Amino acid sequence: MTTGSRGLHVVVPLSRRADAQDVLTFARTAAETLAARYPKDLTTEPRKDARKGRLYLDVARNGYAQTVVAPFAVRARPGAPVAAPLDWDELDAPGLTARRWTLRDLGDRLDRGPWAGLNRHGRGLTAAARRLRGLRGSAG
Numbered sequence: 001m002t003t004g005s006r007g008l009h010v011v012v013p014l015s016r017r018a019d020a021q022d023v024l025t026f027a028r029t030a031a032e033t034l035a036a037r038y039p040k041d042l043t044t045e046p047r048k049d050a051r052k053g054r055l056y057l058d059v060a061r062n063g064y065a066q067t068v069v070a071p072f073a074v075r076a077r078p079g080a081p082v083a084a085p086l087d088w089d090e091l092d093a094p095g096l097t098a099r100r101w102t103l104r105d106l107g108d109r110l111d112r113g114p115w116a117g118l119n120r121h122g123r124g125l126t127a128a129a130r131r132l133r134g135l136r137g138s139a140g
Contacts, residue, residue: 001085002084002100003069003083004073004077004081004083004098005075005099006098007098014122014125015124023125024064026125030132031044031059033135033136036136039054040054041054043056043057044056046058071084072085072106074103080103080104081098082102082106084109085109
């Protein structure tokens with residue numbers, strides 16, 4: 001999802017059985033695994049001067065009492081950018097930025113959006129955590 005501000009969020013539907021700490025731990029482990037696999041491109045380093053041009057994987061919004069921008073929220077920025085859900089294939093679209101859609105050009109994304117039926121696809125973390133442990137075991 002674009003945020004309408006500076007970043008993109010990856011949204012994962014969960015079954016709501018895991019508590020906030022388990023979700024944060026899983027997100028942190030997933031981010032660390034990705035950064036270890038792609039160290040030239042990704043980092044979990046919060047300090048900008050230490051990122052050296054790598055994409056920052058920020059998992060802080062997964063913590064207890066943290067807030068995130070809601071889908072289709074209009075941001076208080078010039079041009080009225082909107083947080084817009086994306087399909088995976090839209091991530092490599094030319095010109096994609098966090099502020100790509102605005103109130104003026106959001107159009108039919110509200111009617112056909114990529115999140116149609118999202119709540120029917122919630123998953124637990126058990127199987128995903130097992131697979132992630134396997135990936136971390138093979139990361140080198």
